[in-house]
Amino acid sequence: MSLAKKIAYSFGAIAQTLSYQAFAAYILFFYVDHMKLNPLLAAVAMVIYAVWNAFNDPLAGYLSDRTRTKWGRRIPYIMFGAVPFGLVYFLLWSPPFSQDNMIFLFIYFLLFICLFDACYSFVIINWFSLFPEMFGSLKERARVNSIRQVFGIVGLIVGLSLPPILYSSIGWPSMGAIFGLIITVSLFIALFGSKEKKEFSLDKSLGLIPAVKFTLKNRSFLIFVSSNLFIQYALTVVLAMFPFYAKYILDLGPRETSFVFLAALVFEMPTLFVWAMAATRFGAKNVYMAAIASFACFLFPFFFVSSNISAFITAAFLGTALAGVIVLSDVLISQVIDEDELRTKTRREGTYFGVNAFVTRFAIALEAASIGGIFFLTKYNPRISIQPGAFLVGLRILMAGLPMLAMASAFILMIYYPIYGERLKKLSSDVDALHREKKALM
Secondary structure (H helix, E strand, C coil): CCHHHHHHHHCHHHHHHHHHHHHHHHHHHHHHHHCCCCHHHHHHHHHHHHHHHHHHHHHHHHHHHHCCCCCCCCHHHHHHHHHHHHHHHHHHCCCCCCHHHHHHHHHHHHHHHHHHHHHHHHHHHHHHHHHHHHCCCHHHHHHHHHHHHHHHHHHHHHHHHCHHHHHHHCCHHHHHHHHHHHHHHHHHHHHHCCCCCHHHHCCCCCCHHHHHHHHHCCHHHHHHHHHHHHHHHHHHHHHHHHHHHHHHCCCCCHHHHHHHHHHHHHHHHHHHHHHHHHHHHHCHHHHHHHHHHHHHHHHHHHHCCCCHHHHHHHHHHHHHHHHHHHHHHHHHHHHHHHHHHHHHCCCCHHHHHHHHHHHHHHHHHHHHHHHHHHHHHCCCCCCCCCCCHHHHHHHHHHHHHHHHHHHHHHHHHHCCCCCCHHHHHHHHHHHHHHHHHHHHCC
């Protein structure tokens, strides 16, 4: 595949990261602090939203694996889902109700976070699923994923750094409209670089029960996805809490908050390729674990950071560690999918990305429980500008303590991940041979 095609495919990362990270970082801040939705009602909605994922993500992946059209298995979902995705994203930030209609505001919030996730699942899971199919070797996957993540960082810059500037100047609904348009356009660009291998569309699909059975019996996947759950919990808590941390501990305005986010992303971008090269030399598992450990260590300063300069420096270090985590997570799950193909003789990217999304979405339920519980116990009040001292302590626990514990758990689990070294070499050789057999049968 040409470099231009790889770049076009990678544009989808803008839609993926912009949509989800802006959602993760600002949706609670918008509805709770700005719209004044009761924090406990917001927590209830987020828990229901997580349960919704129990059906939504695995269903999206399973249906994708079984889809057979003249355009392929994955591409139709991206093609026909791009516009609805952008529209729903605009409406997510445009509630017609205020705190005077608390129940209707709660219902609207619940409805549109679930609609957002339905669009995200059926579009982004299929975009993700093309990655292991189009790129086979560790070297190619690491390099292409580095390109994807460069565009992902563009999405992060827009989704994390720009919102405070945008909502403070043009308002939340206009911000949602701009983001919705960017999401739709980037997905259409991604279609130009997307290509499916016809031989995989000829694979016999597994029934629902065998598909679930093979997935849940895959030890490599269970270890990876359990570790990823803890990682996603740490990331979602940090992202969701930083706007509160910036406002109530650092006393930063919207623009200063944007610059701190920008520091993390600017330092993250050049280190993407460093982590990718390290993975090629030292192995994806080892480098992934190093990135996890680094991220946990760089969270520690949030226990005592109290100025914008120290926050800026801490965010920069976090960005370098985050680069390793995001570059290698898709490489590892691609190895799991290759291993599964040897057992089932079927490519099932959709199922694995869907189940991975389902499991890791429980990070949002854990996040909601953590935030809702600490906010309640520490007497957070969105109507006052100076919060109780207990709440400020709670913010530091949410920004550093709980995420560090989660990353430590992720690191311990990855010790037992079995696909590395000689086993990985044999897996790659066997998968290449199987693909040659499939192609010969066309």
